[in-house]
Amino acid sequence: MTPDRTPDGTETAVRGAGRPSPTVLPVGEHGLLIELARAEDAEALHAELLRRAADGRLPAVREIVPAARTVFLDGLADPGALAVELPGWHLPPPAAGDRAAVEIPVHYDGPDLADVAALWGVSADEVVRRHSATAFRVAFCGFAPGFGYLTGLPEHLHVPRRENPRTRVPVGSVGLAGPYTGVYPRSSPGGWQLIGRTEAVLWDPRREPAALLAPGTPVRFVPQDAPVPAPRTTACEESAR
Amino acid sequence: MTDRALSVVRAGALTTVQDLGRPGHAHLGVPRSGALDGPAHRLANRLVGNPASAATLETTLTGCAVRLRGAATAAVTGAPCPVTVDGRPVPWGAPVHVPAGAVLEAGPATHGVRSYLAFAGGVGPEPVLGSRATDLLSGLGPDPLADGAGLPLGSPCGPPPAADVVPCAGPAAELVLPFLPGPRDAWFTAEGLRTLTDGRFRVSAASNRIGLRTEGPPLERARDGELPSEGMPLGALQVPPNGLPVLFLHDHPTTGGYPVAGVVPERFLAAAAQAAPGTPVRFVRLGRRPGAVAHPG
Numbered sequence: 001m002t003p004d005r006t007p008d009g010t011e012t013a014v015r016g017a018g019r020p021s022p023t024v025l026p027v028g029e030h031g032l033l034i035e036l037a038r039a040e041d042a043e044a045l046h047a048e049l050l051r052r053a054a055d056g057r058l059p060a061v062r063e064i065v066p067a068a069r070t071v072f073l074d075g076l077a078d079p080g081a082l083a084v085e086l087p088g089w090h091l092p093p094p095a096a097g098d099r100a101a102v103e104i105p106v107h108y109d110g111p112d113l114a115d116v117a118a119l120w121g122v123s124a125d126e127v128v129r130r131h132s133a134t135a136f137r138v139a140f141c142g143f144a145p146g147f148g149y150l151t152g153l154p155e156h157l158h159v160p161r162r163e164n165p166r167t168r169v170p171v172g173s174v175g176l177a178g179p180y181t182g183v184y185p186r187s188s189p190g191g192w193q194l195i196g197r198t199e200a201v202l203w204d205p206r207r208e209p210a211a212l213l214a215p216g217t218p219v220r221f222v223p224q225d226a227p228v229p230a231p232r233t234t235a236c237e238e239s240a241r
Numbered sequence: 242m243t244d245r246a247l248s249v250v251r252a253g254a255l256t257t258v259q260d261l262g263r264p265g266h267a268h269l270g271v272p273r274s275g276a277l278d279g280p281a282h283r284l285a286n287r288l289v290g291n292p293a294s295a296a297t298l299e300t301t302l303t304g305c306a307v308r309l310r311g312a313a314t315a316a317v318t319g320a321p322c323p324v325t326v327d328g329r330p331v332p333w334g335a336p337v338h339v340p341a342g343a344v345l346e347a348g349p350a351t352h353g354v355r356s357y358l359a360f361a362g363g364v365g366p367e368p369v370l371g372s373r374a375t376d377l378l379s380g381l382g383p384d385p386l387a388d389g390a391g392l393p394l395g396s397p398c399g400p401p402p403a404a405d406v407v408p409c410a411g412p413a414a415e416l417v418l419p420f421l422p423g424p425r426d427a428w429f430t431a432e433g434l435r436t437l438t439d440g441r442f443r444v445s446a447a448s449n450r451i452g453l454r455t456e457g458p459p460l461e462r463a464r465d466g467e468l469p470s471e472g473m474p475l476g477a478l479q480v481p482p483n484g485l486p487v488l489f490l491h492d493h494p495t496t497g498g499y500p501v502a503g504v505v506p507e508r509f510l511a512a513a514a515q516a517a518p519g520t521p522v523r524f525v526r527l528g529r530r531p532g533a534v535a536h537p538g
Contacts, residue, residue: 025424026529028504031474033424063267065472067496072472075264141270142470142496145379149470186380205369205381211269 021087031074032083038069039151039179043139044091045071046215066140066215068149094137094216101135101218104183106174108132108223110194112162116176119159119193127195128223130157136181136219141211146185146203148213153179165191172198174221181221183213196221244311245362245394249386250344253305256386257375257450258364259357260296266370267495273475274376275491277450277514278355279507281319284407285359288316288336290399295363296373298386300356302517305386306346307358309339313394314361320353320515321409334407352412353515362395377450378492416444416516418488418505419525420478425468425500429480433461437478437486437502437524445485446518450492452479453513455522459484460502467498476505478524486524488513 022045025033036042046066052058059082062075076082108128117124136152161177166189169175173184175192184190185202202212213219259282262275276282276299283293298305304322316336317324324333325346331337339345347356366373366383375382383392426434442457460480473479473496477489481499488505490513503526505513516522
């Protein structure tokens with residue numbers, strides 16, 4: 001066992017009066033994985049890390065990777081020092097409305113729209129109304145460059161992945177899985193429930209910034225009426241292997 | 242038209258452009274990428290007077306051959322292989338002069354997997370997010386080399402290199418991978434963790450730039466299911482449901498939901514880049530300095 005584990009392998013974390021302290025796990029020689037009790041706590045820690053990095057109050061770090069319940073830091077010269085200090089940080093909740101939302105136009109005509117409507121117990125039109133009324137935020141990115149995991153749907157609207165993943169999901173597809181909404185930045189295999197399509201370019205390495213969505217970005221989906229043309233082939237897709 | 246260019250005569254099994262990769266973008270889902278055998282990449286650059294950041298060609302098992310439009314100094318390092326210029330043998334691991342129009346060939350690796358071809362001035366396709374590396378997971382950077390394709394070369398930036406020769410290491414009888422436990426070693430039973438250090442593993446033929454896969458006894462899990470997605474480090478020993486550890490190499494996904502039993506420090510990964518399928522693998526647990534990462538209370 002490492003010194004930071006109890007003999008039965010569970011992590012020791014001090015629990016304060018309010019929110020539980022984060023659990024800090026070592027990752028190799030230069031990394032820390034900080035695990036939090038709730039997704040919103042992970043977002044709050046990520047926001048605090050970015051604030052401290054911007055103010056020069058964070059030691060040099062190569063990567064700051066937020067995910068569902070964790071933030072991973074890599075490339076730290078002295079991870080031990082930060083591991084001791086970090087659980088004592090005050091984490092203000094992620095601020096809502098301090099940045100303009102990225103608006104993503106969507107044609108809500110996806111092949112799984114009816115299935116999602118059935119899972120939600122509402123009409124297809126009501127799926128569109130609820131989804132486009134939701135204030136989303138990019139919790140984290142992954143899977144492919146430019147793919148953001150967007151949170152914001154209440155728990156009773158979470159849906160499972162498709163039982164049979166598609167071998168090819170078209171670029172720009174808007175899908176739901178678990179607590180997340182996402183937009184496929186390029187054509188790829190995928191198991192999310194597809195409710196629509198967008199022509200927004202999620203990822204363009206020749207653009208600055210390359211990613212339309214980064215962790216923390218607020219997002220709204222805007223319904224479009226006109227039929228969408230066939231998806232364009234992007235440079236990303238051509239080079240996808 | 243510039244004569245700073247090469248054309249691909251024989252692309253080989255898989256030859257890609259590599260440099261030091263694109264760190265700092267993992268939060269956008271962009272893998273680090275870059276040369277799998279970092280020391281060999283740096284050495285090849287040094288032999289031709291390039292900075293370490295210059296791009297080289299990384300071959301896989303079968304080497305490659307390129308024709309240089311203009312004369313250039315080149316060097317081949319990494320996996321030892323026969324090197325020729327227009328069919329005449331020249332030294333491996335040393336700067337060689339390649340005349341205009343001549344073909345430089347790195348033959349099949351005599352042992353090891355990946356050879357590195359450096360050219361004075363560096364291989365020069367347009368950088369993407371600050372790097373020319375081919376990333377096979379996300380498709381960033383130039384395509385893998387194809388027969389007949391062309392690539393620009395940069396201009397030599399330094400004085401001609403001093404003569405230098407590199408000792409050639411013999412084949413490794415086994416791949417030793419030291420690792421630090423965690424962050425998710427608690428997802429495995431004590432027996433499962435013993436399997437990792439005591440079991441007889443081999444490099445699987447399904448290995449690639451994304452990960453070195455292993456064949457051997459599966460690690461027993463203490464918990465079922467998957468983790469919520471979390472950040473994945475270079476060198477992670479990720480254990481998918483089949484129980485066989487996968488060592489994450491430079492094109493690894495930046496997040497994942499399978500538990501990571503341990504992490505191999507970066508300085509040991511060059512050996513993994515040169516371990517051919519079938520090579521025995523031994524995982525050696527490193528001690529963590531006491532208090533290196535301490536919890537409050």
